[in-house]
Amino acid sequence: MTTVAPDEASGPDVRIREAERADLLAVFHIEQEAFPQPWPFSAFERFLDEPGFLVAQVRDAEDSRETATVGDDGRVVGYVVADVVPNHGEDLGHVKDIAVAEERRSEGIGRRLLQRALTALAAQNAASVKLEVRESNDGAMDLYRRFGFEHHGTLPGYYANGEDALVMVREF
Ligand SMILES: CC(C)(COP(=O)(O)OP(=O)(O)OC[C@H]1O[C@@H](n2cnc3c(N)ncnc32)[C@H](O)[C@@H]1OP(=O)(O)O)[C@@H](O)C(=O)NCCC(=O)NCCS
Numbered sequence: 001m002t003t004v005a006p007d008e009a010s011g012p013d014v015r016i017r018e019a020e021r022a023d024l025l026a027v028f029h030i031e032q033e034a035f036p037q038p039w040p041f042s043a044f045e046r047f048l049d050e051p052g053f054l055v056a057q058v059r060d061a062e063d064s065r066e067t068a069t070v071g072d073d074g075r076v077v078g079y080v081v082a083d084v085v086p087n088h089g090e091d092l093g094h095v096k097d098i099a100v101a102e103e104r105r106s107e108g109i110g111r112r113l114l115q116r117a118l119t120a121l122a123a124q125n126a127a128s129v130k131l132e133v134r135e136s137n138d139g140a141m142d143l144y145r146r147f148g149f150e151h152h153g154t155l156p157g158y159y160a161n162g163e164d165a166l167v168m169v170r171e172f
Pocket of ligand 1: 035
């Protein structure tokens with residue numbers, strides 16, 4: 001069955017919360033670094049009120065010692081965008097985008113973002129969740145498999161460079 005890693009994996013200094021307008025520049029910056037065909041800024045704006053649009057915010061050790069001020073919650077180092085759409089009489093969750101800033105990868109932040117996004121989709125009564133992933137993206141696929149996603153189909157030439165997308169699905 002589904003294996004879900006503990007939410008505490010990346011330690012207490014990471015906070016996952018709903019995205020706000022003030023986060024969008026940081027999100028857009030990470031998106032541009034992470035993907036060869038990044039979403040435009042306006043695409044993120046459209047998801048601002050979506051419960052599945054979440055950001056990961058960290059307070060670095062040096063931030064909290066020297067530069068952080070009262071009310072400074074740290075910087076955004078990752079995000080996930082997920083929503084729910086009707087699909088043949090059932091609500092289908094869709095993880096549309098997820099990325100973590102390169103210098104903060106492999107700390108468990110992606111896992112925590114995905115966990116919280118799935119919780120948000122379940123709260124909206126999604127019966128299952130799908131996502132698309134480049135067939136060469138082994139790291140992301142490994143992450144998705146750990147959360148119980150399974151290969152469901154292939155979209156030939158889905159990406160602009162002609163690469164196929166694997167569609168992965170997880171039932172709730
Ligand atoms: C995919 C991504 C969001 C994962 O975020 P992350 O914070 O690095 O992931 P985590 O540290 O939570 O890792 C969770 C698990 O994912 C898998 N994983 C993540 N990156 C991996 C990599 N480069 N190689 C192999 N496995 C990887 C591992 O199973 C890992 O568990 P482990 O740390 O116990 O080995 C991040 O690598 C990223 O932003 N990539 C670029 C954007 C992207 O490809 N997004 C997915 C589009 S479909």
